[in-house]
Amino acid sequence: MTAMIAIIGLGNMGGGMAGNLVRNGYAVRAFDLSEDALAKAEAAGCLRAASTADAVSGADAVVTMLPAGGHVEAVYTGDVFAAAAKGALLLDCSTIDVATARRVHEAAAARGFDMVDAPVSGGIAAAGGGTLTFMVGGSDTAFERATPILSAMGKAVIHAGGAGAGQSAKICNNMLLGATMIATCEAFAMAQKLGLDPQTFYDIASVSSGNSWSMTSYCPLPGIGPTTPADNDYQGGFAAALMLKDLKLAVQAAQSVDASIPMGNAAEALYQAFANSGQGGRDFSAIIKMLG
Numbered sequence: 547m548t549a550m551i552a553i554i555g556l557g558n559m560g561g562g563m564a565g566n567l568v569r570n571g572y573a574v575r576a577f578d579l580s581e582d583a584l585a586k587a588e589a590a591g592c593l594r595a596a597s598t599a600d601a602v603s604g605a606d607a608v609v610t611m612l613p614a615g616g617h618v619e620a621v622y623t624g625d626v627f628a629a630a631a632k633g634a635l636l637l638d639c640s641t642i643d644v645a646t647a648r649r650v651h652e653a654a655a656a657r658g659f660d661m662v663d664a665p666v667s668g669g670i671a672a673a674g675g676g677t678l679t680f681m682v683g684g685s686d687t688a689f690e691r692a693t694p695i696l697s698a699m700g701k702a703v704i705h706a707g708g709a710g711a712g713q714s715a716k717i718c719n720n721m722l723l724g725a726t727m728i729a730t731c732e733a734f735a736m737a738q739k740l741g742l743d744p745q746t747f748y749d750i751a752s753v754s755s756g757n758s759w760s761m762t763s764y765c766p767l768p769g770i771g772p773t774t775p776a777d778n779d780y781q782g783g784f785a786a787a788l789m790l791k792d793l794k795l796a797v798q799a800a801q802s803v804d805a806s807i808p809m810g811n812a813a814e815a816l817y818q819a820f821a822n823s824g825q826g827g828r829d830f831s832a833i834i835k836m837l838g
């Protein structure tokens with residue numbers, strides 16, 4: 547019998563992920579508060595559900611891809627726990643704070659559900675193309691059960707540890723990304739002021755110790771390195787507002803464990819200033835415009 551998956555949250559990311567579940571042979575029942583998002587999911591082969599409860603009842607697994615922790619907690623404690631079948635596997639792929647992720651895990655376990663937190667690396671194109679990386683927190687059993695479903699939507703599925711470990715890995719990774727992007731932007735801006743040609747600086751730094759993913763895979767200057775959002779006037783890609791969201795989660799998590807993150811704090815303050823200047827919708831590499 548075809549496994550039935552409920553997916554809740556069909557936005558930029560969840561919409562593409564739902565399509566990949568369908569393409570991989572799952573029967574998918576989809577729900578979103580937005581009529582537009584529901585219509586797109588239906589066109590991609592999903593069955594339209596009337597509510598979260600309708601989507602999850604009788605499903606073998608429930609995937610959520612929601613904006614933030616408050617939405618995730620409300621959806622699980624509101625409808626999913628009440629309506630999901632006994633034994634259904636719960637997979638939250640949203641990026642949320644570690645504390646909420648752990649709380650929802652605990653509540654799920656108390657009701658006998660296996661659950662994973664499985665946030666993703668990769669943006670809208672990777673969600674549509676089925677090439678996301680999933681960082682997974684949960685028990686060995688939950689991870690094993692989740693792997694085939696996540697593999698249908700991604701190219702890599704990595705077990706990070708117990709409850710909340712996926713979210714911990716995600717925010718540490720994105721804190722590193724935010725800080726290295728700003729450092730890369732600073733270096734390019736300063737190199738130019740010192741009279742260096744940016745292509746020459748790239749040729750040197752990309753094979754030297756200043757090399758990073760932000761430089762060689764996502765160069766913040768147009769015409770240098772591979773094609774990136776910088777080549778498209780910083781449209782598309784990963785919005786600065788989403789980077790700011792992840793940096794705020796990192797700062798919150800650091801406070802909860804008394805971790806010292808001066809670079810993370812600086813990155814959060816700089817992306818906050820960038821967003822305040824009305825640039826939050828641009829790709830996060832556009833912060834180079836504010837530096838130099």
Ligand code: NAD
Nearest residue numbers: 555556557558559560578579580611612613640641669670
């Ligand atoms: P989005 O805002 O495009 O989609 C979220 C969807 O959830 C919306 O369609 C909204 O209507 C729906 N929703 C909200 N509350 C709901 C509820 N109670 N019931 C049903 N549906 C509800 O957001 P997105 O860009 O798809 O991001 C989703 C998650 O993925 C976020 O946590 C984000 O941080 C993370 N993420 C996004 C990207 C990216 O590039 N967009 C990359 C990595 C991770």
